[in-house]
Amino acid sequence: MDCLFCKIAKGEIPSTKVYEDELVYCFKDIAPITPIHYLIIPKMHISGASEITAENSAIVAHIFETAAKIAKAEGIQDGFRIITNCGDNAGQTVKHLHFHLLAGVKMGWGPESVQAVE
Ligand code: 5GP
Ligand code: ZN
Numbered sequence: 001m002d003c004l005f006c007k008i009a010k011g012e013i014p015s016t017k018v019y020e021d022e023l024v025y026c027f028k029d030i031a032p033i034t035p036i037h038y039l040i041i042p043k044m045h046i047s048g049a050s051e052i053t054a055e056n057s058a059i060v061a062h063i064f065e066t067a068a069k070i071a072k073a074e075g076i077q078d079g080f081r082i083i084t085n086c087g088d089n090a091g092q093t094v095k096h097l098h099f100h101l102l103a104g105v106k107m108g109w110g111p112e113s114v115q116a117v118e
Pocket of ligand 2: 003004005006007044045046095096
C-alpha cells in the first residue's frame, strides 16, 4: 500500500523522530502550525478515526498515554492540544490515522477555530 505515514513509521521516508515504541511513532510535523507540533501515529495502518473499531481501539488509549509521556519528557508544562482530522470536511490530507500534538503557545478556542472554508 502506498501510504506516506506507513513509510515514515518504517523509516523508508526520513522524519525527525520524537518518540517510538513497538506500537506507535511520533515525529515533528513538516509544516508546524505551533512552536511544538508533533504527529503521533500507530505503526499499523488505520486510515482515520472513522475506522476505529472494538478490535483496534486499544491503540487510541496507547496514543494518549504516549502523548502524556511525550509532554512530560519534552517539558511541555503549559498545556497542549490533541487533534485528529477525519475525512475531507475536517481537512484530513494523509489517510493514515494521526494525532496532532500542538503546544508552545496559548491557543484560541471557539467558532473561529473551526471556521468554514467553503
Ligand atoms: P492532516 O491535514 O491530514 O490532519 O495532517 C497531515 C499533517 O502531515 C500536516 O500537518 C502536514 O504538515 C504533515 N505532513 C505531510 N507530509 C509530511 C511529511 O512528509 N513529513 C512530515 N513530518 N509531516 C508531513
Ligand atoms: Zn499507512
